Amino acid sequence: MDIARTPSTPDGNPEMADAAPGPLDRPSEPPLIRREDYRPFDWLVPEIRLDFTLGLERTLVVATLKVERNPNGEPASEIRLNGDGLTPLDVTVDGHASNSWRMEGSDLLVDLPGDAHEIRFATEIAPVANSQLMGLYASNGMLCTQCEAEGFRRITFFPDRPDVLSTYTVRMEGPKDAFPVLLSNGNRIAAGGGEDGTHWAEWHDPWPKPSYLFALVAGDLVARKDRFTTMSGREVDLAIWVRAEDLDRTGHAMESLIKSMKWDEQVFGREYDLDQFNIVAVGDFNMGAMENKGLNVFNTKYVLADPETATDGDYDGIEGVIAHEYFHNWSGNRVTCRDWFQLSLKEGFTVLRDQLFSQDMQGEAVKRIEDVRLLRSVQFPEDSGPLAHPIRPDSFREIGNFYTSTVYNKGAEVIRMMRTMAGPERFREGTDLYFGRHDGEAATCEDFIRAMEDGAGLDLAQFRLWYSQAGTPKVEVSLAHEGEAATLTLRQTVPVTPGQPDKQPMPIPLRLALLDRETGRHNGEQLIVLDKPEQVHRFEGFAAKPVLSVNRGFSAPVAIERVIDSDDLVFLAKNDDDAFARYEAMQELIVGHLVAVVEGGLDERVQDAARSSIAEVMRVIVTDAALDDSMRGELMMLPGQTYIAEQLTVADPGAIHAAREALKGWLAKSLEMELVALHERASGISSGMDRAARGARKVKTQALVFLAAGNPELAERMAAAQYDAADTMTDRQGALMVLAGLAGPQRTHKLIDFYNRFQGDALVIDKWFSLQAGSLHPHVIEHVHALAQHPDFNIKNPNRVRSLYMAFTGTPLGFHAADGEGYRMIADLILALDPINASTAARFVPPLGRWRRIEPGRAALMRGELERIAAHADLSRDTFEQVTRSLG
Structure with missing residues (x-):
């Protein structure tokens, strides 16, 4: 299941848009579920048959379960069957009506005296009422x-x-006019017509799976179809099902699916195992997508695309999410997780797999930077806040709240570290062993680690701490030089997090190189594993002090802390041959300056010198003809507001915003001619989906972002011209994003034009809401209030809610308004949304939960809103847990 792929707010901070589910009607004190309390279920259920009589208002479900005693379970005279809001219409055991059953809370308990039985019961549900x-x-x-x-x-x-x-x-059986297409997991084995305009279809999935992977779709849909021949010669029918008006926008999704199937065979040796693979696009969906066996269900956002309505980022997102859910066929479906504490087993591993796929499709350097930017803007704050937890939690009250960036994105980084230490070939041997050992099983994170130890030849005894310790490790780095030797000293600390005051040192693989100051070259990259509180490494053969390039490729998800001259950062930003390290040097140069400004530690002379150093590097980046535009666009991006705040013990969002905008404006004025020339040059590159055209679109918008801070009148004219000339959504949205933050007349003109042009296209109107709600406009709060009353706003649609309010939580002038109005707005949303869609509502709590890292005035306002939410009597379990943990 994908939850982490989301668009960026105007300053480049990705949003955590997708949510995971959770049951309703919490008790006054939701029970704490502990990993250590796991016990196998007392019964096996080798077969289940489901008969559906379908209707929007009323659907009848008849379930027939074959059950056997589990030899690994405890002797039991009854079976507990979980329910939520259900009432059994009848219960039979072994073909006879049974009175030996009872309800305990929401669960159905049935007496079973023997070793094997068949249980049958009916339930009735109302799909249309399920908000x-x-x-x-x-x-x-x-x-x-x-x-x-x-x-x-x-x-x-x-x-x-x-x-x-x-x-x-x-x-499944239902009226053919309402539900002409009937889909479920596995392969369709039979179909036919019924009486009175009904029809039916029967599906069978031969691969045992847990209930969370069950899927059913019935509706008026059409399909883009194709075929794929697997490496063993199996012919697979592929279909992407959408509403008829959306069929023309499914070509990219089908291409992405076929690429994913080929790549997984070539890189991981994984072959598809059914005769059919179906994807369905749904407009009302809590998450990004879901990997149900053979029937993936997707948010329309991650299926539909054409150049007129989808940005380059949308295309990349579709490709990555299609791959993610397909890869789950092995890392999640054929080998699933034993319990929900092992969630990162399937999600962290599959995120890594989709990242590696996207690197091969789009280019390694830029993709790596994008992944790290997401990690730092979402997961690092999670790791430093009240909701911090390990990638394998020890306890939870509501599992939906652990579908987090820590489990997904940090989980991927942890497995990537294993790959870094083993190398790609030995890592593949480890994954082959893992899939071979546990095919058809519900496995654990420990099973994966053992397979890596045995297959890849790694000693991971200490490495297991990454699974149990929360928090982002900090690595202090210092380099000394004497005579012909350079001495590197590394120190690590793992910060205190809720419930974990004492931490042990963890193995941290650091790729590094020592660059010659004269030539910019080095004698090869080295991998050092820091596994002690402090380590010292000596390097011979350096007549002059080299420049250290460390954590190259972001080889470990840590925060590097070092005292380094700005001249060395300038050197690395210009010369480092590792693309990520070059980007990192630029980020470090800028962050160091902004933190000093916010903390008031720079006089005017020192500040001008720092700005000049940044401008020197930025000029090289903007004008270097040899630099790829896609990489140029990444290097031009200033660090996001959230990442800068993470570098401060206590953050003042207003001061950070002011410092960041001042630097942006200063750079724009210093480089105005170069930025205008870059925009003109990039505007001359023909549109298309090749790398050059995509890169040109990226740098055009980045140039406008800078110019808007330094010369807003010029930026308004250029952005309006880009909007008018745009033949792709990337150019049009980029121009409108810049205009949305300005106060000139073109803002209103283009927003009206955009709405009128795309009215009726839900995904594009989501963009229209987000661009305004996430803007840097000083009146963004008033805009969001007005948009919430717009006829196209629908609080019951998760995409629309996120497009408006999640974008707003990234705004320094809106969400962090000094009077607390932004905090009140989000708290009001949570209370209104919770009874409608608890899982989506709970996703809005973490932005308020970061109050401990905010300056006292705003912190008190944020905490006050959390207390107001907590005082509400009828909170869902999802929201209750998030709020109480945030208040802690």
Whole structure:
């Protein structure tokens, strides 16, 4: 399941837009579930049959379960079947009506005296009334399911846990005019017509799976179809199902699917295992996408694209999410997780797999920078706040709250470190062993680590701490030089996090190189594993002190702390042959200056010198003809507001914003001619999807971003001209993003034109909401209030809610308004949204939960809003846990 791929706010900070599900109706004190309390379920359920009589208002579900005693479980005279809001219409055991059952809370308990039984029961549900979008629900006349993590229990009674694996046979029947397409997991084995305009289809999935991977879709859909021949010769029918008006926008998604299938065979040796693979695009969806076996269900945002309506970032997002969900067929489906504490087993590993795929498709350097930017803007703040947790948590009250950037993105970085230490070939041997050992099983993170030890030849005894310790490690780096030797000293600390006051040192693989000051070259990269509190390394053969390039390629998810001259950072930003290290030097140069400005530690002379150093490097970046435009665009981006705040013990969002905008404006004035020339040169590159055209579009908008801070009148004219000339959404959206933050007349003109041009296209109108809500305009709060009353705003649609309010949480002048109005707005949203869609509501708590890192005035206002939410009597378990942990 994908939750982390989201558009960026205007200053480049990715948003955590997608959510994960959770049950409703929390008790007054939700129970604490501990990893150490895991016990195998007492019964096996090798087979389940589901018969659906479909309707939007009323759907009847008849479930038939074959159950056997689990030899690894405890002796039990009854079976507990989880439910949520269900009432059994009848219960039979071994073909006979049973009175030996009872309800305990939401669960159905059935007495079972023997070793094997067949249980049958019926439930009735109302999909159209399901605003939580969990279980079986209606979306614009279509029926759809979402069962991860615990949504299957809203469809029928079942041991709704990931370690109960069953083969599923599903029969659906309903009116053909309302539901002409009937889809489920696996392969379709039969279909036919019924009486009175009904029809039916039967599907069978031969691969045992947990209930969270069950899927059903019924609706009026059309498909883009293709075929794929696997490496063993299996012919697979591919289909992407959408509404008829969206069919023309599915070509890129199909191309991405085929690329993913080929890549997974070539790089990981994984072959698809069914005769059919279906994807369905749904407009009402809590997440990005879901990997249900053979029937992936996607948010329309990650399927539909054409140059007129989708940006280059949208194209990349679709390619990556299609790959992510397809890769889950092995890393998540064929090998699933034993319990929800092992979530990173499937998600962290699959995020790494989709990152490696995207690197091969788009280019390694730029993709790596994008992934690290996301990690730093979302996961690093998570690691330093009240919601910090390890990638394998020890306890939770609501599993939906652990679908986090830590589990996904940091989890990927942890597995990437194993790959770095082993090398690609030995890492592949480890993954082959993992898949071979655990195919068809519900595995654990420990199983993966053992496979890496045995297959890749790694000693990971100490490395296991990455799975159990929260917090972003800090590595202090110093380099001394004497005679012919350079001495590198490394020190690590793992910060205190909630519930973990004492931390042990962890193995930290650091790729590094020592560059000659005269030539800019080095004698080869080295990998050093820092596994002690302090280590010293000596390097011979340096007559002059070299320049250290460290954590190249971001080989470890740590914060590097070092005292380094700005001249050395300038040198690295100009000369480092590692693209990420070059980017990092530029970021470090800028962050160091901005932190000093915010803390008041620079006089005017020192400040001018620092700005001049930054401008010197920026001029090289903007004008270097040999530099690829895609990389140039990354190097031009200033560090985001959130990342800068992470460098401060206590952050003042207003002061950070003022310092950042002042630097941006100063650079714009210093480099105005170069920025205008860059924009003109890039505007002359023909449109298309090749690397040169995509890079040109990136730098055009980056040039406008700078000019808007230094010469807003010029930027307004140039942005309006770019908007008018645009033949791609990338150029049009980039221009409108800049205009949305300005006060000139073109802002209103182009926003009206954009709306009128794309009215009726939900995904593009989501962009229209986000561009205004996430802008740097001084009246952004008033704009968001007005947009919430717009006829196209719908609080029941997660995409629309996120497009407006999640974009707003990234605004320094809006969300962090000094009077607290932005905080009140988000708190009001949470309270209004929680009874409608709890999982989406809970995703808005973390921005308020960062109050401990904010200056006292705003911190008190943020905490006050959390307390107001906590005082509400009927909070969902999702929101309750997030709020109480944030208040801590």
